[in-house]
Amino acid sequence: MKTTIEIPDNTLRRAESLAADKGITLTELVTEAVEDKLRRSPKAAQAGEPSWMKLYGAFAKSEEMRAETRQIQKLIDSEFERINPEDWK
Numbered sequence: 322m323k324t325t326i327e328i329p330d331n332t333l334r335r336a337e338s339l340a341a342d343k344g345i346t347l348t349e350l351v352t353e354a355v356e357d358k359l360r361r362s363p364k365a366a367q368a369g370e371p372s373w374m375k376l377y378g379a380f381a382k383s384e385e386m387r388a389e390t391r392q393i394q395k396l397i398d399s400e401f402e403r404i405n406p407e408d409w410k
Contacts, residue, residue, distance in 0.1 A: 328336070340350040 336350055337347055340347045343350065345353075
């Protein structure tokens with residue numbers, strides 16, 4: 322996608338120089354910088370991965386964890402089925 326942004330002259334010159342030193346285009350440098358900033362942002366979790374994933378990482382994504390979560394949910398569901406709504410009136 323194309324967009325227009327205003328960058329201070331000094332910052333743009335430094336960015337162009339850094340891109341040239343790295344052997345990449347200015348577009349690649351800016352994209353890399355924005356992606357890095359988004360990864361480091363506290364709001365990054367809202368756009369993708371929840372912040373708690375940083376703590377639990379791959380374990381939270383593992384099949385074992387998902388299987389255990391399903392098992393716990395089944396137990397909860399079965400217990401709620403045993404509740405008699407009349408007991409709560």
